[in-house]
Amino acid sequence: MFAEHLSAFLTHPVTATVLLVIGIVGITLELLFFSSGLLAAAGVVGFALYFLGFYLAGFVGFGDLAVFGIGIVLLILELVVPSFGILSVLGAICLFGGVLMAAADPKQAGIMLGIALLVAIIAVAVAVKYFRHRGVWNRFILKEQLTTDKGFTASPDRAFLVGMQGTSITPLRPAGTAEIQGERVDVVTDGGFIPAGRTIVVVMVEGTRVVVREIFEQNS
Structure with missing residues (x-):
């Protein structure tokens, strides 16, 4: 059956690890660069396919999806109401917890998650290096030069x-x-x-x- 073949493909360790990388990288880069939701959407799709594979295999329950859903909500809240990273950390814990709970073998899932995190860290580091000028941290740095030709006037010297x-x-x-x-x-x-x-x-x-x-x- 198609569902069985799709489940076998999505739950294969290599495929599942790639999906985790896409999920982690997509959401992390969205938090860092605010790409109008495009990267976040890619990340959610990666995680969704991961869960779909184990759902079709009969391992995903409501609790697993609930924990993962709470993580997504917390990360969305971080985009709307910045909490200096608190919501991001809690969201990441829920996401990773849902990933481990959904897998048939939590130990194998932990290995896949570890590999995915390592690859994701490298990918994010490269992205930050080449696109640092678009990072969220630039919102806290005043780059505009306060010059008279741009309409700024200094206090008169008295x-x-x-x-x-x-x-x-x-x-x-x-x-x-x-x-x-x-x-x-x-x-x-x-x-x-x-x-x-x-x-x-x-x-x-x-x-x-x-x-x-x-x-x-x-x-x-």
Whole structure:
């Protein structure tokens, strides 16, 4: 019968190992590169054919499929809600657990899984080497150069204000606004309170922080 021949082909150690490699590599690369689900689909097909072979042979039960299904759900959740790898690890444990539970001989399945993992690690390492620029880690790296020709503007250098005088427009408690050289500038005092309308002088500039001090007029 066709089902028997298909089962014998899919459960053959070489075929089963290849299917495991496809499953592991496909899902792992999907998690690393986010290929719009294409690699994940290939991985799921690989695992599905693996389970189909043992199902046709009468070894796969509902519990085996449930454990495997939970693993798939956890991996999908990792794609939607990143958990810093926690869901991926739990999903992988469920996947591998389902693979071992579904096999006729768990020991042989463990050997096939070990070989598949070794081959998968090599394949993933090669993929990462040649396609590292598309990896998920690039989402956490700022590559855009903050240059003016791309629309970015740096904070103005106000070091030239040191020593210039102005007038406090608002009370400085200690932060507020002052007018210096005809320009409204956000300033902060060097510790004291300065009412509005007082003459001030810029004593220090640290980045965007302009520090001022009140000038007290001397009575003649």
